[in-house]
Amino acid sequence: MLKFLNRARGFLLHPIETFRLFKGDAFAEAADYFLILLGTNSILSALLHYHGVSTLFRDQMTAFLFGHHLGAVSLFAALAGAVLAGFLLIAITGAMVHLFVLLVGGRGSIARTYTAIIYASTPWFLLGWIPVVCCIAGLWTIALAIIGTRELQGLSPVRAGIAVLLPVLIVLVLVAATLLPALYGDPYAFITRYYR
DSSP: OHHHHHHHHHHHHOHHHHHHHTTTOOHHHHHHHHHHHHHHHHHHHHHHHHHHHHHHTOSHHHHHHHOTTHHHHHHHHHHHHHHHHHHHHHHHHHHHHHHHHHHTTOOSOHHHHHHHHHHHTHHHHHHTTSTTHHHHHHHHHHHHHHHHHHHHHTOOHHHHHHHHHHHHHHHHHHHHHHHHHHHHSOTTHHHHTTOO
8 A cells, every 4th residue: 555655645745756767667557557447536525425415414394305325225225326437538538649649659569648637636636525625637638648758658748648648539429419418408409399
């Protein structure tokens, strides 16, 4: 556990030196680190969610209607959802970044890209469950992904920035294109158009 804490502190406070120090890590070591990060994040996220649900169900009438056991089910669902989301986040992000690494001229393996993304995700998995702080943790994670991609793939800072920022921009555009019509338009327009 001390090894994990030293590594996490290094990626948070001294990322360039830490990426250089662990540049030769096997993917299995990065995967072990990721499992500890994911477990920590999932438990903290689920407890935060559970606290929100338990305050919702403090009213006696609500507890009578829905039962006291709903909080435990909600806690388990939040825990399972956080684990699944964490795996998907790393899997999709790593694949997208590696595609752009190859497009900008990187020749390193996909394992190197996944290692960089896993280590770069340290701020997100340790602090991303905290409301408001998650915004800073997300930006710090992106900065660390650029540093890690540069160090582990041997790219220039500009090429590493392109390889990391283009997938981020693509995801943001897709999310905006999906959510903005629902938020500012009639989300049921496709139904009302045909059933009037």
